[in-house]
Amino acid sequence: LAGSFETGSLAGCRVLVTAGPTREAIDPVRFVSNRSSGRMGYAVAAAAREAGARVTLVSGPVALDGPAGIERVMVETAEEMRVAVQAHLTGCDIFIGAAAVADYRPAQAAAQKLKKHNATLSLDLVRNPDILAEVARAHPRPFTVGFAAETEDLDANARTKRMQKSLDMIAANRVGPGQGFDVGDNALTLYWEGGSESLPHQSKTRLARELIARIAQRFHDAPP
Numbered sequence: 682l683a684g685s686f687e688t689g690s691l692a693g694c695r696v697l698v699t700a701g702p703t704r705e706a707i708d709p710v711r712f713v714s715n716r717s718s719g720r721m722g723y724a725v726a727a728a729a730r731e732a733g734a735r736v737t738l739v740s741g742p743v744a745l746d747g748p749a750g751i752e753r754v755m756v757e758t759a760e761e762m763r764v765a766v767q768a769h770l771t772g773c774d775i776f777i778g779a780a781a782v783a784d785y786r787p788a789q790a791a792a793q794k795l796k797k798h799n800a801t802l803s804l805d806l807v808r809n810p811d812i813l814a815e816v817a818r819a820h821p822r823p824f825t826v827g828f829a830a831e832t833e834d835l836d837a838n839a840r841t842k843r844m845q846k847s848l849d850m851i852a853a854n855r856v857g858p859g860q861g862f863d864v865g866d867n868a869l870t871l872y873w874e875g876g877s878e879s880l881p882h883q884s885k886t887r888l889a890r891e892l893i894a895r896i897a898q899r900f901h902d903a904p905p
């Protein structure tokens with residue numbers, strides 16, 4: 682058995698994975714976030730480890746245990762995730778951005794708990810850095826894989842995202858009530874330069890193994 686790990690498709694490779702949501706503080710007790718459970722990213726990290734890679738998992742707040750044999754770095758905000766990713770990028774062969782990074786954060790977190798003085802409340806939000814796009818712009822860069830969470834126009838949106846962020850591969854999934862986020866199973870369509878493939882609906886554990894197999898194949902055939 683040990684031999685099959687050593688000769689796995691990612692033996693000797695270093696893989697960096699982001700997973701889970703991020704939390705962006707509104708005040709000391711409230712935050713902006715999303716429905717990501719982290720399960721897809723954790724399954725991807727575990728599958729990369731099974732394939733023989735040395736895996737670092739940078740994780741937002743989730744209710745999951747760290748997979749065995751993996752270095753896990755816990756973060757809360759997008760900015761913290763960005764710093765942790767940059768700190769672990771050296772020597773990384775493959776980057777897989779599975780985190781549901783909050784696109785915006787409150788322009789300023791209130792120092793004290795907000796009081797309900799008015800009938801309505803507006804929050805000023807500012808854009809967070811795009812961690813995945815930054816990794817793809819690095820020199821040298823790892824084989825860079827992103828996810829695309831979409832509620833509509835899956836195919837067109839995923840292709841555009843892959844091109845705009847110069848990704849080696851993108852894995853697109855539908856999200857919405859009972860789909861994609863916060864459920865145990867999922868389906869993915871993969872896009873790369875000159876090709877695409879749909880992986881059927883199945884448990885995130887099995888889906889992650891299929892995804893890792895495709896990534897390993899493309900990484901060896903067409904390194905970045």
Ligand code: CTP
Nearest residue numbers: 778779780782809810811812813827828829830
């Ligand atoms: N991502 C990231 N940093 C961000 C936003 C997104 O690293 N600040 C990564 C995600 O981990 C994912 C990919 O970018 O791998 C796409 O995320 P998604 O939310 O689907 O797309 P966005 O580029 O954020 O665009 P939009 O939300 O407008 O569709």
Ligand code: CA
Nearest residue numbers: 781782783784
């Ligand atoms: Ca987004």
